Amino acid sequence: MGGSTTLGLAFVLLFFVLMVAFMVTGRRESGRHLREIRAFQCIGRSIGLAVESGKRLHVSLGRGSVASSTSAPGLVGLSVLERIARATSMSDRPLIATSGDSGLAILSQDALKSAYREVGALDQYLATSGRLSGLTPFSYAAGALPVMYDEESSLNIFLGNFGAEAALMIDASERGGGITLAGSDSLPAQAVIYAAAHEPLIGEEMFAAGAYVQAGPAHLASLRAQDVLRWALVGGILAGAALKLLGVI
Amino acid sequence: MKFNLRAPISTVVAMAVGLIVLAGYFIQLPLLTSLRRIFLQWGVILAASALVVGVVNLLSVHWRKVSTQQKGGVYSAVLLVSFAITLVVAGYSGPTGGGTMWIFRYVQIPIESSLMAILAVALAYAIARLLRRRTDAFSIVFAITVLAALLGLAPILGVEIPGLHGPDGLRDLLARIPALAGARGILLGVALGAIATALRVLMGADRPYGG
Structure with missing residues (x-):
């Protein structure tokens, strides 16, 4: 095993140990304070308004294949989708999920079905609620546009792997008068999202979504583990820079 | 009370496969490496099968829009007809045949290029809107x-x-x-x-x- 592989394994193991430790200690703590992120405060309010006014909600999961390195943001999107499906199970108009990858589309159907089953509202589930809207970046965007224009969704959540085509979808959402909340792992998409979205999520904020929508103690524990390791990395980078400056390395 | 047996089984299978693939990446044991390779190959095959399911889902969404005469149903009809034509042409001339490449070169590329042009305008507008908001x-x-x-x-x-x-x-x-x-x-x-x-x-x- 090479040096970098050992370091990688050690890092993942440390992450795992921290997550388990925070899950155990987190059970004893009550109401851990989370930093205020406007986008997540907005979600709760907008969901309530949408259900009351009988408007539709739309979650777009991006086009990161589940069998690739870009799958993580899509998985975060699926957690949020499941929580929102539960919260809106009483709505007259069922939630719609669009994706640009067929695997992700199947998982979105599965997430919707299991969420409705858990709250005893399986009759709300439609196979067409989890949709594959296109397989190329622009066909995906073009396929998602009618959900925002024709089906008049009042809250559009974009959580997943996107490219610059996210601008077209966000633009459609904003023109339709809906609230837009968006986050992605890709840098070009983040630049676009910052400029275009009503509520942008920058950097790792998207990965904190589960903790903010109360998807379970593991989400809070992973958020705390991320915080600890981020500070460790910051310390390591600064120490490395200082040692380099002093000519030690 | 209905007991969902599928849930624990699928969770155990997912966790076991995930751990083996992760371990196979870090630890170079022949058994782990070969298991990892096999699971990844299965993953690729499953992803390819998912593509067929995804396309069927896409068609059913648009068929529903046409059959229930929903708003924008005309565009769904265009999609269904285009899909049928492309399927026939690609089936007849092959994925890199003349007909398929014609569709790709003279239909898909121009449409996607136009969307890219719109993207530039959308971005410029987004920056103006950002400063206002x-x-x-x-x-x-x-x-x-x-x-x-x-x-x-x-x-x-x-x-x-x-x-x-x-x-x-x-x-x-x-x-x-x-x-x-x-x-x-x-x-x-x-x-x-x-x-x-x-x-x-x-x-x-x-x-x-x-x-």
Whole structure:
């Protein structure tokens, strides 16, 4: 095993140990304070308004294949989708999920079905609620546009792997008068999202979504583990820079 | 009471396969490596099968729109007809045959290029809207940086502006130092978030497979 592989394994193991430790200690703590992120405060309010006014909600999961390195943001999107499906199970108009990858589309159907089953509202589930809207970046965007224009969704959540085509979808959402909340792992998409979205999520904020929508103690524990390791990395980078400056390395 | 046996089984299978693939990446044992390769091959086959299911889903969504005469049903009809034509042409001439390539070159590429052109307009409009909606220091810095990056891309009408163009110009300075540092910081955060997500799935805390 090479040096970098050992370091990688050690890092993942440390992450795992921290997550388990925070899950155990987190059970004893009550109401851990989370930093205020406007986008997540907005979600709760907008969901309530949408259900009351009988408007539709739309979650777009991006086009990161589940069998690739870009799958993580899509998985975060699926957690949020499941929580929102539960919260809106009483709505007259069922939630719609669009994706640009067929695997992700199947998982979105599965997430919707299991969420409705858990709250005893399986009759709300439609196979067409989890949709594959296109397989190329622009066909995906073009396929998602009618959900925002024709089906008049009042809250559009974009959580997943996107490219610059996210601008077209966000633009459609904003023109339709809906609230837009968006986050992605890709840098070009983040630049676009910052400029275009009503509520942008920058950097790792998207990965904190589960903790903010109360998807379970593991989400809070992973958020705390991320915080600890981020500070460790910051310390390591600064120490490395200082040692380099002093000519030690 | 109905007991859902599928949930624990699918969770155990997902966790076991995930752990073997992860271990096979870090630990070079012949058994682990070959198991990892086999699971990844299965993953590729499953992803290909999912593609067929996805296309059927796409067609059923649009068929429903046409048959129930929903708003925008005409566009769905266009999609269904285009799909049928493409399927016949690609089935007859093959994936790289003349007919398929004609469709690709003269239909798909022009349509996607037009969307890309619209994208430029949408982005310019988005920046104007950003300044109207959130007039704070970050938005102003963002807009100035975008402007400097765009203007500094190439000489304007053949004229180089001192301090903006060239290897020591503002654009180059922005790209080399603050943009690079910011991008690395964001990517570190994204990487930590991605590891956390993967570990939650491996621990069975997140079950995107509906288990």
